[in-house]
Amino acid sequence: MKRVLVFGGAGFVGSNLSKSLLNSGHRVTVFDALVRRGTESNLAWLRECDSARRLKFIQDDIRNLSAVRAAVEDADQIYHLAAQVAVTTSVADPGTDFEVNALGTLNVLEAVRLSGRPIPVLFTSTNKVYGGLEGVETIEGQKSYYFKSLPLGVPESRALDFHSPYGCSKGAADQYVRDYNRIYGIPTVVFRMSCIYGPRQFGNEDQGWVAHFLISVATGSPITIYGDGKQVRDVLFIDDLVRAFRLAITKIDITVGQIYNIGGGPSNALAVWSEFGEILSQLSGSHVSAAFGDWRPGDQPCYISDIRKAEQHMGWKPQVDKFTGIRTLWNWVNENRALFSRPPEAVDSDKVMGAMQ
DSSP states (O other): OOEEEEETTTSHHHHHHHHHHHHTTOEEEEEEOOOSTTHHHHHHHHHHHOTTOOEEEEEOOTTOHHHHHHHHTTOSEEEEOOOOOOHHHHHHOHHHHHIIIIIHHHHHHHHHHHHTSOOOEEEEEEGGGGTTOTTSOEEEOSSOEEESSOTTOBOTTSOOOOOHHHHHHHHHHHHHHHHHHHHHOOOEEEEEEOEEEOTTOOOBTTBOHHHHHHHHHHHTOOOEEESOSOOEEEEEEHHHHHHHHHHHHHTHHHHTTOEEEESOOGGGEEETTTTHHHHHHHHHTSOOOOEEEOOOTTOOSEEOBOOHHHHHHHOOOOOSOHHHHHHHHHHHHHHTGGGGSSOOOOOOTTSOOOSOO
């Protein structure tokens, strides 16, 4: 049994990870500010699942170094998922975005360094560190964009090109995590993640688009597509991500100091509207329409993860195909409509968006 600390543990990704850890008999500490919509519901769900009373909750801010240090003192493993997660929010408020993503991550790393213990740390970065991929020839097809020269997706060797304040803050954190392994010997792992989706995701217009579209259809809310709807992302079901998380820590002797692109890969690539819109219509049994708006800053016409390194090092690859995963999330949304019956909450900009959604 390990003592596992999950920063952002009440968010979509964090709550699913925490549940998996609890099921395996570990003691889990969830550190979360409970700012984003759905986090309180996710925390309540975790408490209901914690029959053995192995869950501890700390409500605090990732920018609070003293609180972070106190939490780290009791940890054998750390998953750092807490973040400001929306490009649009970063453009509107780059200062808070920097404090949460860059300074917050530095706080976690410093807490581990100052503890004097080599605690494994897994950090969730983003594909946005590769920028707009302007140097990659992208072809516009009838329904989707695709890479002409990267049929297997973007590899970890791709040059970094931070684009948007969000890309800069997560990119800076990404490199700090890597370098704290090289300079201080802390066993760190970086996951540069693509689009993650699944149950307990309270997606909105700015982040978590797969869940957002499904929730919008289920509740009769309007959908706006920014761009032409042919932009492509590889989507990864949450259970596959949690499995990758845990493999990376289990195999830390192999994964230490490494960076992995983690997503659904080419077989789970999906055009955000020209393809997904058809799936939504099939699931709902009626035509689903959308309004269109301008492209947003830093939006890549195409992003697909080359996930071969993760398979080579960890024996990991996705097991849930996009059609099965999307239907699973659709069923969860419809079974839990009460969770989506109220309007979105206003976010307090003085608090960290401390849970990845």
